[in-house]
Amino acid sequence: MEVTEILKKYSADIDQEITAALEEVDPETLRQASEHLVKAGGKKLRPSLVVLSAEAVGGQVKSALKTGAAVELIHTFSLIHDDIMDQDEKRRGKPSVHVLWGEPTAILAGDTLFSKAFETVMRSEEDGVPAPTILPALNAVVDSCVKICEGQALDMGFAERTDVTEEEYLNMIFKKTAALIAAATKAGAIVGGGTPEQIEALSEYGRLIGMAFQIQDDYLDVASSEEDLGKPVGSDIVEGKMTLLVVNALARASEEDHNRLLTILKEEGDEHVSEAMEIMEKYGSIEYAWQVAQEDVNQAKQLLRDVLDDSPAREALLLIADFVLQRSN
Amino acid sequence: MEVTEILKKYSADIDQEITAALEEVDPETLRQASEHLVKAGGKKLRPSLVVLSAEAVGGQVKSALKTGAAVELIHTFSLIHDDIMDQDEKRRGKPSVHVLWGEPTAILAGDTLFSKAFETVMRSEEDGVPAPTILPALNAVVDSCVKICEGQALDMGFAERTDVTEEEYLNMIFKKTAALIAAATKAGAIVGGGTPEQIEALSEYGRLIGMAFQIQDDYLDVASSEEDLGKPVGSDIVEGKMTLLVVNALARASEEDHNRLLTILKEEGDEHVSEAMEIMEKYGSIEYAWQVAQEDVNQAKQLLRDVLDDSPAREALLLIADFVLQRSN
Structure with missing residues (x-):
């Protein structure tokens, strides 16, 4: 289904x-x-x-x-x-x-x-x-x-x-x-x-796919297309939002790139969006965000397999975990 | 106490x-x-x-x-x-x-x-x-x-x-x-x-003193003094607020007084506050509000006496009911 x-x-x-x-x-x-x-x-x-x-x-x-x-x-x-x-x-x-x-x-x-x-x-x-x-x-x-x-x-x-x-x-x-x-x-x-064990595992499953959901949002903002997003690529950069990509790039970048990225985030307009994306790419921050989301989803799925018997509902929850990453908007 | x-x-x-x-x-x-x-x-x-x-x-x-x-x-x-x-x-x-x-x-x-x-x-x-x-x-x-x-x-x-x-x-x-x-x-x-009976009576006691509390607020706005209120008498009239006094006076007044009261409520400034108070006085609306509050409090007190044994807590609740009417601000 x-x-x-x-x-x-x-x-x-x-x-x-x-x-x-x-x-x-x-x-x-x-x-x-x-x-x-x-x-x-x-x-x-x-x-x-x-x-x-x-x-x-x-x-x-x-x-x-x-x-x-x-x-x-x-x-x-x-x-x-x-x-x-x-x-x-x-x-x-x-x-x-x-x-x-x-x-x-x-x-x-x-x-x-x-x-x-x-x-x-x-x-x-x-x-x-x-x-x-x-x-x-x-x-x-x-x-x-x-x-x-x-x-x-x-x-x-x-x-x-x-x-x-x-x-x-x-x-x-x-x-x-x-x-x-x-x-x-x-x-x-x-x-x-x-059971208490199932309640705990399902709670953690929810937390993990929730985290992946938000991180995937951050990722798609630079990795998707305007057509799929329904808004221009890099909107988060234009708005100067802190995302996992930005936070990671700022932590890893050289002083020069760090300051340049901050400057682009603070300025209005979308003139330097692709330059900001290049800095994030250079330090592996786009790939990093994708991996964190991927790991969260894998862990979420494993938890369900550990504590729940196979059932259509469990299958549906596993599919929803994958869906968090597969969506393009 | x-x-x-x-x-x-x-x-x-x-x-x-x-x-x-x-x-x-x-x-x-x-x-x-x-x-x-x-x-x-x-x-x-x-x-x-x-x-x-x-x-x-x-x-x-x-x-x-x-x-x-x-x-x-x-x-x-x-x-x-x-x-x-x-x-x-x-x-x-x-x-x-x-x-x-x-x-x-x-x-x-x-x-x-x-x-x-x-x-x-x-x-x-x-x-x-x-x-x-x-x-x-x-x-x-x-x-x-x-x-x-x-x-x-x-x-x-x-x-x-x-x-x-x-x-x-x-x-x-x-x-x-x-x-x-x-x-x-x-x-x-x-x-x-x-007991269910006590819970019901205390709930109703709370509702009645709550109603009296608000009606007394309406009443004090015209019946108290600026010194006690900490704001000018008739502030509700200046703000054009619907109060029990206003609603009652509008329902009882002649067409002329009704329209005059509405005009005063709609206008800005406090020039005609005392005229509005005279209209409410003329139709007994100030006295009426006071009586409604009084009856609510009496009923609230009776309910407590009906379902609760005498105790310091019951005495305190009776005193609070009276306090709702005795306060001057």
Whole structure:
């Protein structure tokens, strides 16, 4: 089965849970603003990971649907607030929530999704998940929310710095991106009734493919094509973003190349993008990023093979791990 | 005992829980921004209500401290986000979080407090509260968070309307103000091990004193003095705010007085504040608001006497109910 088919498999059920979670939000403006981005598409990767993790440890799909919906609500909440902070006007090809409804309503829409997410996890009791199981699942989700906030704060702080270490960078993307994916697979394994060993392995699988996902993003920005990316190659360089490629190249480069790369990152415009890419190439930083992502994915797959019996759900999780690297945008 | 003494009694323990909840927030900027407003004072009314409610049903103070801290974190989260939405530059006599750290960090600080609040309720397990008790307590808190968002959205919507009914107004203040106070007393009764009847009564007590609290705010704006209020009498009128007094007067007034009151509310400046107050006085709306608040408090006190044995905690809750009406600012 293709990954796109896997992700489509649970999409309707997840959407139904999300609609149910939001249908009573009042006033109508707040309901619309809260629903806008969840209804605007998205791959539904995170909720599918919740459901597949539950199935992979022998649990029922139904036990994991509400937790899956909750993880998607949290992902959407963070996108809405990030778009306000970063003043991004588009998301999933549509105007951002704050562009359509204004910042105050967008802040509230995010807060509403956040609240509804926790409510939705707790309502898993209706689907037969016992209270002592819901609490650790909720804990995994809440813990990732703290990390998402910290990750975004670290990322904003990096914009003013030129001395970010690789360790700091990896910690930032763990918190900003990988923590929620790890929470998805961990919470799924918990509500699915996995053993402590399986829960731990699925959590780590989620963290690893989350890290690989972000690093692959960094890599594709210079290694893909404008056609595949849907935006010019080297956009991260133009924006002066700290990526694994940049952090690695800055650490390895000669003083001259180091300073030249910093200068290009700070300047506006795309005149010297290819020069920056040459510096990263020269020190092997493009290849390095690709290898780190590759190793993360291999390790993630090995973990699953170690603790899970073969099953369609395990196969799907293995395919998703590969998909993180195969995608071209 | 005086109410101020009652509120001071648990203050140090609550502060300690809040500090513990936030001490590991990283980066430092985010930790400072998250901590600023919780450390800026405040009466600690809500967390004290959690602890007193637990004690009043025979529970231990310790079982309720983390839930109390969580309720204060949620209250603070909502103040930080409200101040951004309303562009209020001061809070508790100090510059707002967004004034000191900028809007992006203020949004994140609110989100962090929100996440930490749920984490803190769940950590009650460390204090001996069993998992099946934590879940309903958490449910009460989460439910109030949804309502806080809805209440703020309704309030923002009222600013553009002149036909707000009393029912709509009461629904708005229930969600914006009373729901969290009801969650405080309900969650306290739950973690304290109260009977379903006691939990229900304490929840309703919280809702009623919360409603009275907000209505008394509306009342004091025209019935107190500039000295006591710390701001000019009639500020709500100058701001054109919908209050119970305004909504009631608009519903009762002759067409001429109705239109005149609307005109004064819409105009900028304070030239006609006393004329607006005269219209409200003429239709008995000032007296009416006072009576509604009075009745809410009486009902709240009766509920406690019906379901709780006499105890210092019950006495304290009765005193707090009276305090809601006796305060002059």
